[in-house]
Amino acid sequence: AQKITQTQPGMFVQEKEAVTLDCTYDTSDQSYGLFWYKQPSSGEMIFLIYQGSYDEQNATEGRYSLNFQKARKSANLVISASQLGDSAMYFCAMRDAGANSKLTFGKGITLSVRP
């Protein structure tokens, strides 16, 4: 069974600084995908970034990058130049081999950006 672990209870970062949100995963599949979603206080789930298990380069999307370390089974999200609007809950998620299969989520990390 797949498992996503997010152990940081809550993170604080100063505006304009970078922050790393940790995620480790466990799977027996060779092919899988890793996702990060943002959930602001309004409740919607916003897709941020995707990394495939066979992708050799770390994924990047604007200010978001994914630090993928396959041997360590970690997929940390790096947010550069934090903005006040980045304050939200962040969820790491994984899907198994099928590209269209379900997502398994971690319990999330709360990020607060200080002005």
Place this chain on the structure above:
Amino acid sequence: EPEVTQTPSHQVTQMGQEVILRCVPISNHLYFYWYRQILGQKVEFLVSFYNNEISEKSEIFDDQFSVERPDGSNFTLKIRSTKLEDSAMYFCASNRGLSYNEQFFGPGTRLTVL
């Protein structure tokens, strides 16, 4: 930009009542999903749907739950006899299929069972 929509945004019901949560996935998407999030907890998978049938379901998705795609646009989740523990945010998501990985989530329906 196309998006997944869900109605209603908030539903309050009495225990034992039936509820239907509605979703309109993105029009050219082929895979549809329901997830739920109990307040303060992680998002949990309920069911996935493809080609007019359930492709996978979790242990949460018991006989009280059903899904339907009654026409070419709507995707519904029915809970036949609601329990207090069904109170949660319910998210619909859709995926284009083929090699596309992103699941696009709707804004959610908050279900409160009294």
